Amino acid sequence: MTMRVYQQRLTLLRQVLKEQGLDGILVSCPENRRYLSGFSATDSHLNESSGFLLIGQDAAFLLTDFRYREWAQAEAPGFSVQIYGQGMAKLLVELVRQLGVGRLGFEAPFLTYGTYQKISQEAEAAGLQIEWRPLENVVEQLRAVKDQEEISLIRRSLAITERVLAQVGATLRAGLTEGEVAWRLEQALREAGAEGPSFPPMVAAGKNAARPHHHPGERRLQTGEPIIIDMGAVYQGYCSDMTRTFYLGEPDVRFKEIYAIVRRAQLAAEAGIRAGMMTHEADGLARQVIVAAGYGEAFGHSLGHGVGLAVHEHPSLSPVQERAVTLQAGMITTVEPGIYLPDWGGVRLEDMVLIQPEGAQLLNRDRTFYQFD
Numbered sequence: 001m002t003m004r005v006y007q008q009r010l011t012l013l014r015q016v017l018k019e020q021g022l023d024g025i026l027v028s029c030p031e032n033r034r035y036l037s038g039f040s041a042t043d044s045h046l047n048e049s050s051g052f053l054l055i056g057q058d059a060a061f062l063l064t065d066f067r068y069r070e071w072a073q074a075e076a077p078g079f080s081v082q083i084y085g086q087g088m089a090k091l092l093v094e095l096v097r098q099l100g101v102g103r104l105g106f107e108a109p110f111l112t113y114g115t116y117q118k119i120s121q122e123a124e125a126a127g128l129q130i131e132w133r134p135l136e137n138v139v140e141q142l143r144a145v146k147d148q149e150e151i152s153l154i155r156r157s158l159a160i161t162e163r164v165l166a167q168v169g170a171t172l173r174a175g176l177t178e179g180e181v182a183w184r185l186e187q188a189l190r191e192a193g194a195e196g197p198s199f200p201p202m203v204a205a206g207k208n209a210a211r212p213h214h215h216p217g218e219r220r221l222q223t224g225e226p227i228i229i230d231m232g233a234v235y236q237g238y239c240s241d242m243t244r245t246f247y248l249g250e251p252d253v254r255f256k257e258i259y260a261i262v263r264r265a266q267l268a269a270e271a272g273i274r275a276g277m278m279t280h281e282a283d284g285l286a287r288q289v290i291v292a293a294g295y296g297e298a299f300g301h302s303l304g305h306g307v308g309l310a311v312h313e314h315p316s317l318s319p320v321q322e323r324a325v326t327l328q329a330g331m332i333t334t335v336e337p338g339i340y341l342p343d344w345g346g347v348r349l350e351d352m353v354l355i356q357p358e359g360a361q362l363l364n365r366d367r368t369f370y371q372f373d
Helices: 003-019 030-037 066-075 088-099 113-125 138-144 148-169 178-191 206-210 253-272 279-292
Strands: 024-027 052-056 060-064 080-083 103-107 131-135 202-205 226-231 233-235 242-247 304-306 313-317 332-335 338-341 345-348 351-356 359-362
Touching (some): 003 024, 003 030, 003 138, 024 030, 024 088, 030 052, 030 060, 052 088, 060 066, 060 088, 066 080, 088 113, 103 138, 138 313, 148 178, 148 242, 148 351, 178 202, 178 226, 206 226, 226 345, 242 345, 253 279, 253 338, 253 345, 253 359, 313 332
Parallel strands (some): 024 103, 060 080, 103 131
Antiparallel strands (some): 052 060, 202 226, 226 242, 304 313, 304 332, 332 351, 351 359
């Protein structure tokens, strides 16, 4: 990304802050930090951070410790990198005083209570009054609409995922454990040029396929049962997400029925989604197919979600109308209907689409689906 891109993002954020009557914002979400500054370090633990951004109308600071100094200075030239030797809270309070920030927005889902307490205690000791304003989805809404460079990177990430899934999928055989297949996927992703998986690969065989987020274990693949593989890659920070359902041996009648319904639901959604549509309406395109087939109770999650610097990000294609937002051109989301039956297993199929005014552009090139009438 160029300096111009980051400057444009800061300009948009500052406009939002002005509209909400805020003097500044403290950014603690790692993906938001990278989106706004370019600093690519990640946070390994909830109680440890690689850095925070403090952004006002006329200044932008990146607060970090000595270990990240050179890294931050190289990747975030548009920010004044500040190293805290006596703790982030003390440095933040000093900078807030310098900027004259009275009303400070913070990312409510990401700033821990412990960190908030430390900052508040430092501010009180310094005689500084900070009016905290909790925020949600402020930067995330900016991230939701991708520019051309972001779209290109996501395409590259997805191409790696498709290549690896086809490669490993061709080696599936009875006797392999779910865990062994998951490891093959991770290894192949790195060999194919990915930084790593966008999330731990899910391999769910037989009845385990009824668990939408199963953790692969020692269960062995068997002939005559569904196998769901859900995986994604990270390429230059950007994620992909893809799911296919496999079957060892000749598919039986039940698998053919369930698979065909899920595929029809996916196709209906991919054909109907477009910019200007509400997210719950997009979900309904696929859900009505599954409900009409008699499996509505077996599709218990949202149709999809945004993908970008995080594998799950804004927007959510949720069926809940109260959470609905309007789909915008430039958003990239998954389309992943599924049917899950505890006594049998499940089927999920997941593609990625780019939302456009005239419809949804399918980003997947892999079209190797089972064809059942």
